[in-house]
Amino acid sequence: MEGRTTMKAQPADHPLNGLLRTERIPHIWCPGCGIGTAFSACLTALLNSGMDLTKTAMVSGIGCSGRAAGYVKLDSYHTTHGRAIPFATGMKLARPELNVVVFSGDGDLFAIGGNHFIHGARRNVDLTVVCVNNFNYGMTGGQCSATTPREAQVESGFLNRLEAPLDICRVAAAAGAGFAARVSGYDPLLSERMQQAIRHDGFALVDIWGICPGRYGKRNPISPGSINAALDRLPDLTDTLAANARDEYGRAYREEAAKLVAPAPPALIEARFPPPQGGRREILLLGSAGQRIITAGEILCLAAATAGLHATQKNDYPITVMRGHSVSEVVCSDRPIDYTGIDRPNLVVALAQEGVARKAGIFRELGPDTVILKARDVSLPDTSGTILELDFKALGIRSQDRALAALGELADRRLVLTRDMLGAALQLRFSGRLLDAALKQLEAGGNSPAVVG
Amino acid sequence: LGAQADMMQARWGSHGHYEIIALAPASPQELFHLTITAFNLSETYRLPVLVMADEVVGHLSERVVIPPAAAVKTRERVPASGRRDRYKPFQRGACGVAPMAAAGAGYAVHVSGLTHDERGYPDMSAAGQEKMMTWLTEKIRANRDKIIQTESYRLDDAEIAIVSYGISARSSLAAVDEARAAGIRAGLLRLVTVWPFPEELIRDLAGRVRALVTVELNLGQIHLEVERCARGQAPAILVGHAGGAVIPPEEIVARLSAVSRT
Numbered sequence: 001m002e003g004r005t006t007m008k009a010q011p012a013d014h015p016l017n018g019l020l021r022t023e024r025i026p027h028i029w030c031p032g033c034g035i036g037t038a039f040s041a042c043l044t045a046l047l048n049s050g051m052d053l054t055k056t057a058m059v060s061g062i063g064c065s066g067r068a069a070g071y072v073k074l075d076s077y078h079t080t081h082g083r084a085i086p087f088a089t090g091m092k093l094a095r096p097e098l099n100v101v102v103f104s105g106d107g108d109l110f111a112i113g114g115n116h117f118i119h120g121a122r123r124n125v126d127l128t129v130v131c132v133n134n135f136n137y138g139m140t141g142g143q144c145s146a147t148t149p150r151e152a153q154v155e156s157g158f159l160n161r162l163e164a165p166l167d168i169c170r171v172a173a174a175a176g177a178g179f180a181a182r183v184s185g186y187d188p189l190l191s192e193r194m195q196q197a198i199r200h201d202g203f204a205l206v207d208i209w210g211i212c213p214g215r216y217g218k219r220n221p222i223s224p225g226s227i228n229a230a231l232d233r234l235p236d237l238t239d240t241l242a243a244n245a246r247d248e249y250g251r252a253y254r255e256e257a258a259k260l261v262a263p264a265p266p267a268l269i270e271a272r273f274p275p276p277q278g279g280r281r282e283i284l285l286l287g288s289a290g291q292r293i294i295t296a297g298e299i300l301c302l303a304a305a306t307a308g309l310h311a312t313q314k315n316d317y318p319i320t321v322m323r324g325h326s327v328s329e330v331v332c333s334d335r336p337i338d339y340t341g342i343d344r345p346n347l348v349v350a351l352a353q354e355g356v357a358r359k360a361g362i363f364r365e366l367g368p369d370t371v372i373l374k375a376r377d378v379s380l381p382d383t384s385g386t387i388l389e390l391d392f393k394a395l396g397i398r399s400q401d402r403a404l405a406a407l408g409e410l411a412d413r414r415l416v417l418t419r420d421m422l423g424a425a426l427q428l429r430f431s432g433r434l435l436d437a438a439l440k441q442l443e444a445g446g447n448s449p450a451v452v453g
Numbered sequence: 454l455g456a457q458a459d460m461m462q463a464r465w466g467s468h469g470h471y472e473i474i475a476l477a478p479a480s481p482q483e484l485f486h487l488t489i490t491a492f493n494l495s496e497t498y499r500l501p502v503l504v505m506a507d508e509v510v511g512h513l514s515e516r517v518v519i520p521p522a523a524a525v526k527t528r529e530r531v532p533a534s535g536r537r538d539r540y541k542p543f544q545r546g547a548c549g550v551a552p553m554a555a556a557g558a559g560y561a562v563h564v565s566g567l568t569h570d571e572r573g574y575p576d577m578s579a580a581g582q583e584k585m586m587t588w589l590t591e592k593i594r595a596n597r598d599k600i601i602q603t604e605s606y607r608l609d610d611a612e613i614a615i616v617s618y619g620i621s622a623r624s625s626l627a628a629v630d631e632a633r634a635a636g637i638r639a640g641l642l643r644l645v646t647v648w649p650f651p652e653e654l655i656r657d658l659a660g661r662v663r664a665l666v667t668v669e670l671n672l673g674q675i676h677l678e679v680e681r682c683a684r685g686q687a688p689a690i691l692v693g694h695a696g697g698a699v700i701p702p703e704e705i706v707a708r709l710s711a712v713s714r715t
Contacts, residue, residue: 021563024574054559062566070563070575075556078565091556098557266519301514313514338626340513341699 019043019053021073028067032217034185034210035065035105038132042103043072045194056099059088061113064139064212065105065132072103082112085120088127093250099198100126106133107145110168114146117168121175123249124202130194131168131205132185134212135220142215149230153219172205173240179203180241182231185210186224202248267428271308273421276414280333282345283416284362286355287326287403289317293355295429296403297328303407303417303425304332312340316358325354332416347415348385350374351402356381371415373406401441408442455508456696457619458671463503464648470586472593474600475503475648477618481515487645493528494600498592499550505647507670509620509699533560541571549592593649602645603654607633611640613709614658616679617668618644621700625668628705635706637713647675652682659683664712668692668705 020043029035046053053074060069062081069076075098079087084102092100102109109117109131120127136154137143144152144160147168154160172180179200183193185208197204209227211217283300287293294315301311312331318324329342344365349372350356356363356378366372366385374380376391390409397405411422426438463475474494478484484506491502531547533540533554542562543551551571554560563573568585570576576585593600607629608614617625622643632639642658644651655678659665665687667676673691680689692700692708 021574054561055557057556070565073561075554075561076563078563078567080566095555095557266517269516298514305516310516314509314512337515338623338630339699339702340509340620340623341701343701343703 016040016043016047019047019073021071024071027071029064030212030214032211032213033064034134034208034212035068035132037185038065038130038190038208038210039068039071039103041191042068042101042130042194044191045198046074046101048191049195049198051099051198055097056101057088057091059084059091059100059102061102061104061108062139063105063108063137065103065134066108068103082108082114082116084108085113085116085127085129089120089123089125092125092127093253096250096254100128101198102127102129104129104131105138105145106131106135106147106168107137110166110171111146114166118171118175121172121177121203121205124176124178124244124246125249126202127204128194128197128200129203129205130197131207132210133168133207134210134216135165136212136216138212138215142212142218152216154216167234169205169207169237170235172203173237173244176244176246177203177205178241178244178246180205180207180237182207182209182234184208184224184227184231186227202246269302269305269428271306272424273307273418275304275307275309275332275334275421276416276418278334280331280335280337281347281416282342283330283332283347283349284342284345284359285328285330285349285403285406286351286359287349288352288354289320289322289324289326290400291326291351292400292403293326293328293351296349296407297330299404299407299422299425299429300330300332300417302428303421304330306421306424306428307417309334310337312337314340325352325358327355327358344370346370347410348372348374349403349406349410350378350380351406352399353378373409375402404438404441454697455512455620455699456670457505457507457621458674458696459505460647460669460671460674463505469589471589472500473503473648474498474500474593474646475505476602477505477507477622477644477647478510479619479622479643479645480510481513482517483645484510485517485519489525489527493526496528496530497550498548498596498600499530499553500589500593503648505619507619513620533558533562537561542573543569543588544571545588545592548596549588597649600646600649601651601654603651604641604643604645606641606643608640608642608658610638611661612638612663613640613666613712614662614664615639615641615666615668615705615709616644616655616658616675617641618647618675619670621668621670624700624702625705627702628668628709631702631706632709635710637706637709639709644675650678650682655679655682656684656686659686662687664688664690666690666692666705666708666712668700670694670696670700 057075058069058072059077060066061084069078084104088100088102135148136145142155144154144156146166148160150161169180169182181193197206211222285293297313301313304311309332314329316327331337360381363381363383366383368386370385372385373388376389392402411417411419476487478487491504495502531552533552540560554562567575568582615625625641629639629641665679667679669675676691683689692705
């Protein structure tokens, strides 16, 4: 009756002693606690599994059951509350050769760690999760947990009567686990069930219904018979679990990762062209979603790099990308750039009303030194900046092509960049059909001078 | 919104008394290098290291030179060695750091968040707590000269010292030049390492300057550390706001100018 072995008063030659930190015995568990039975059944299962136990780790969370990691003579980790599964997931992914067993309680695994449990089952990492389910938080005084029956009397008053207890095996099955077994802590085949879970290649749960004599059991009569009767009332999950069979996550991950092609090393941009101006230039690109404002900012920075300039780009847009303003702030300088902000830009490109509205406050500050290249259909707040106007509609330039056309106009006027710099930047930024299209658009736009407003 | 308002959260965000290492990159290039540094420090001192990229540094596009992998120096933790039955996972070695056994190496380590002894076993006593907290703090305190990185800019003859970090240090850099051009002898101490805090450096600086001006995107966090370390030798002044925009150099220069007139 290996499942019945308790840890109290063990003889020196107990067959499980090799797996115990005997110097830590006596343990803290109460006499009659179901954890001892589950723990010794787990150790027996590990011993009988034939696995290399130096390559086997136990991970626990917090709570009475969480202390198991402290007594087992394996690599053992007593982690933060609710986080045993993510810890174990990381360990298994980093060291796939390890066998990783999570041993913890219902409060830790399913209340505080419930989210991690669901995603562990969903991912199907090869973990064996052993849960001692004793229907309450024993260590903190017997409060209700996620599995407390509604009719139970616990130390947190009426709260458990208001909440439906989780059938954690059904949760596991719904979340995608391929193995989930409900088993009574009194079941003589407890250790065999754990061995099956250990052998399962993927996420496996053993939900052990046991007694907490110090807390829950005091006010809630519980017996092997009542546990069996309760277990019998729960729906069978065989078909759902079988339908969840699939690749183990870590192996599938490594296979997919092996297929990836390493990205090309970052481009080394050589200084090939003289910049049209020296010193620091601040450029503000104002547009709306879909106008490729941020791409234009990137092209501007790349163009600056082809002239040996330093450049910074900082963008501003709503969290979503298909509505609202799109603003790019670009600084180019022949010296390293310290301050990256733009307070009085040398150049403003205003292509849509949304972007202008976002930076409305800045126009008042501008003097005639600032060139504002604006679309004819955009209106500006009062400003003393020098305005150039482009009638994109009359030129047949689509909204999404305005930004690139504006860069072409700036290049023609040798403001911040030149045609050479722009062409080289497009070569760096685009390739294939996109590059052809960009170059073609630039050629077409070359004969469309802006009007001084 | 861009801010630097988590400086104390980084320092004291967990429970208990401990030391932490936090680095504050001021550019995408430094973000690259300091991330490597952070891993190296973490491996050396066996503790988490925070790379505190503020929103602006995190979202800024700028030239980054990525060196060939062979040119990147990495450090790895000291692994456990010797007899397996004698290994104690928290027995302090060189630099006050314990060699670390990997899972599966055959050492049957136990790691716990409870207050523990050299074996990793719980020791829930005042003496055990004192011992463990001393370990956690001393391994950093004793090595802070090796850990702390700062940069000085025009500080040698400065009458007013700016203390800043991250993106705010770049505004401060511009402010130093602008202030110098206006005849104000300003300099900058840029904190690359924010935690552990360069206490001695600030204390020495406070004895040499007329004022310490901390520039940061919050309502006064590192500023209070500067004030503490200055020990009254020089007034500590904050240039900061709650975040959302980088601090313009003019704002810093205006404050430097006001300080220089007093």
